[in-house]
């Protein structure tokens with residue numbers, strides 16, 4: 001998979017000429033003209049912000065929640081642009097949204113995560129954009145599927161959209177704690193590796209789901225050298241009609257941005273090259289130890305599987321498994337290791353144990 005077949009504009013609105021991260025900010029939802037203008041005016045004192053975002057139509061998980069102000073919000077976006085000079089952006093999910101947004105002069109459109117999953121919807125948007133010159137951002141699909149993400153970018157590109165970027169907003173999962181949407185940083189990493197020409201913007205607000213995690217997630221994204229951040233910002237977040245707990249004030253955004261470190265120099269070029277190389281040798285040694293231990297554990301699980309089979313026992317033993325997890329998490333806590341990290345690893349290990357045990361059963365039917 002590569003983007004060589006994509007026809008991309010040589011210059012992108014999503015890549016800053018000075019190499020600094022692009023900052024997109026604005027409320028989760030447009031609620032009123034006052035709220036939009038108060039937020040936009042606040043953002044005028046945050047010079048890093050160049051694009052103002054606002055949701056006009058909101059796809060909500062459950063019915064009954066605020067589903068967006070609709071078309072009239074587009075007029076407010078126009079006023080924001082006239083008053084502040086900021087570029088404006090909103091989400092589109094249907095051909096009608098595209099036509100309405102373009103009619104009101106919205107500068108940038110984005111395709112949401114729930115739309116990216118559906119090729120019919122993406123195609124409808126692409127068809128509505130045929131012959132239009134507008135930059136478009138594509139959020140990752142809710143499920144971690146790079147092909148689906150790329151497919152949406154391809155559909156838009158075939159319709160003639162050449163200024164494209166992607167937004168990493170995390171992935172839905174049954175247990176994504178402490179996040180709202182699990183970042184699965186390896187997906188962002190793979191995206192950058194496979195599609196290096198497409199700017200990647202991180203959306204820490206939807207990954208975090210709460211203000212307290214925004215700084216850490218933004219920094220982790222910058223460490224991955226993303227091209228920008230999209231951060232939900234509201235003049236009065238606590239009374240926001242959607243996503244109240246994850247939005248920050250313009251002042252909060254300024255503080256957050258000031259706290260972030262943008263590193264663009266490769267470590268190899270520093271004076272500590274020798275020290276770095278020694279430490280990497282140590283990592284190589286420890287990783288080999290880990291592999292050895294995993295292989296030995298796997299062999300023991302297989303032996304247990306054979307015993308179970310001889311005794312007609314279930315492979316999954318929930319009592320034992322809960323005890324294993326509990327003991328490992330306690331041990332990890334004593335070592336100062338993060339619970340989410342260790343839990344995820346042991347969940348994988350457990351799945352693998354069950355897989356190895358199932359594979360050790362000689363009763364397989366060959367089809």
Ligand SMILES: C=C(O[C@@H]1C=C(C(=O)O)C=C[C@H]1O)C(=O)O
Pocket residue numbers: 301304315316317318320321324349350353354
């Ligand atoms: C290895 C076993 O089988 C399964 C795998 C476990 C593990 O990998 O620790 C624990 C419980 C079982 O669900 C076992 O029963 O002990």
